[in-house]
Amino acid sequence: MNALTLPDIAAQASRQALPLEWVGMRGIALPVLLEGQRLSATADAGVSLDDGEARGIHMSRLYLALEPLETARLCPALLREILTQFLSSHEGLSTGAYLNIHTDWLLKRPALISPLAGWKSYPATISARLKNNMFHVELKIEVPYSSTCPCSAALARQLIQQQFIDDFANKSLQHADVLAWLGSTQGIVATPHSQRSTAQLHLHLDEFIDELPLTEIINDAEAALGTAVQTAVKRADEQAFALANGQNLMFCEDAARRLHLALRRTPGISAFHLRVIHAESLHAHDAVAESSWQREPA
Structure with a gap:
């Protein structure tokens, strides 16, 4: 019996010649190594389909190119290496390569007063792009904090x-x-309302940065806000948290300005867009503020 050649439908010409901006896969499960942690992640991998005559791309080649993420330290150099492999495996088809990695960055945080500590999770997305030999990396990080209304x-x-x-x-x-x-409820008859709030940070990193500064960015953001949510606490920690909230009364506008100034001072960031969301306990809707910045070209 003669062996039959397996059909390659993707290599056939498209009936409707039209280039596509992005073709690939979403939600690929994989582990990543970041600052010594092995984290569960999902990846979105894709390339542009610039040859409008081509029926499709070779998705299995993108999938296999992700294998170094299992064992190598996640850094801008590794991301560029993977994207370069995306393009070399699609020579003649693509000029742009894209990779998004979604994970939860874990940091062990000490209590404010007591010797306790616990883990906090920060949702993070690391996005890399390579097009026409131009490479850049962006970070998206969510930082939870507490906010107490000054008016209240x-x-x-x-x-x-x-x-x-x-x-x-x-x-x-x-x-x-x-x-x-x-010290009595007879005297302190009213308390201000507070809410768990979220800072959504979208950061464009410098072109020649060597590391992914997630921890540094989170530390700078929490220091600027002054009311990071806690993990394991004793009563002394809860009292210190109440004091921190009382000393850092803020509207969403105040929080956005604090973060804006802090990120301007953080090394390795060339541009950012931030959004703060205060999940109101007074209202059924949220209070939101946004701010952006981009470094002026030299």
Whole structure:
């Protein structure tokens, strides 16, 4: 029996000659190595189909080119190597190659006061592009934090003042009485509303950067905000967290400005777009602010 040649339908000419901007695969499961951590990830891999006469691309070649991600440290140089392989395996078909890696970056965070610590997850996407020999890498990172409304805090303070007037009008004040009043629910009759909030950071990295500075960016963002959500806590940590919120009252506009200034100072970033989302506890809708920046060309 003669062996039959397996058909290659993708090599046939298209009936409708039309180039395509992006063709590939989404949601490819794979592990990645990042800063010594082995993380579960998914990848989107694709190339442009510039030859409008071609029926399709060779997706299996893209899939196999991802194999180095299993064992090599994830860095811009590795991403460029993989994208170069995408293009060399599609010579004559493609001039652009694309790779997005989605994962959850894990950082162990200490408690504010106690010796406890716990892990926090930061959703992250690493995107690389290579087109006409121009290569760039972008990061998308989500950073959770707490935000306490300044307006709500002012309104709560006013109610506490009014209660103080009601309770101590025409009475001689004793230090012990006032101290007890401040520690009671009778005195502190109102509290400001807080919400879990999210900073969505979209960062364009410098062309010649050697590493993926996820940890540095997250540290800078949390330091600027001052109210990073916690992991394992004791009561002393919870009290310190309440103090941090009280000292960092912020509208979404305040948070966006803090992050903007912090990212401007972070090395390795040439442009960014940020969005902060305060999931309101007062309203059923969110409060949102956005800001962008791009370094001026030299």
